[in-house]
Amino acid sequence: MTVLAVAPLLALTKEERLLLWVGVLVGVLLLGALVIARVDRWRKRQMEAKDDETEHVTSFRELYENGELSKEEYDRVLRRVAERVGAKARPQTVPPAANTQEPAPAPPATEEPPTPPAG
Numbered sequence: 400m401t402v403l404a405v406a407p408l409l410a411l412t413k414e415e416r417l418l419l420w421v422g423v424l425v426g427v428l429l430l431g432a433l434v435i436a437r438v439d440r441w442r443k444r445q446m447e448a449k450d451d452e453t454e455h456v457t458s459f460r461e462l463y464e465n466g467e468l469s470k471e472e473y474d475r476v477l478r479r480v481a482e483r484v485g486a487k488a489r490p491q492t493v494p495p496a497a498n499t500q501e502p503a504p505a506p507p508a509t510e511e512p513p514t515p516p517a518g
Contacts, residue, residue: 456480
C-alpha cells in the first residue's frame with residue numbers, strides 16, 4: 400500500500416512538488432494564526448472578567464459610603480470577591496465619606512540658579 404501512496408508523489412514534477420509544499424506551509428501558517436487568534440480572544444475575555452470584579456467592588460464601596468450597606472455587609476462582599484479572584488481575603492478598612500477629599504496640590508517648585516563655588 401505504501402508503494403501505491405508514494406507513486407503519485409514521485410510522478411509529480413519539481414514545480415508541482417514545490418507548489419504542494421508551499422500549500423502545506425500556507426495551511427500550517429493559517430492554522431497557527433487561528434490558534435493565536437483564539438488564545439488572544441480568550442486572554443482578553445479573562446482580562447474583562449477581572450475588570451468586572453473591580454467595577455463590582457467600586458459599586459459596593461459607593462453603597463457603603465452612602466450608608467446603604469453596613470460595615471459587615473461590605474466586608475462580606477469584599478471577602479467573596481477576593482475568593483473569586485483567588486486573592487487572600489483580608490479585612491479592609493474604608494475611610495469615612497468625610498475623609499475622601501483630595502489633598503491640596505503642592506505649590507510649584509521654583510528653580511534657583513546654582514551658586515558658583517567659593518574659591
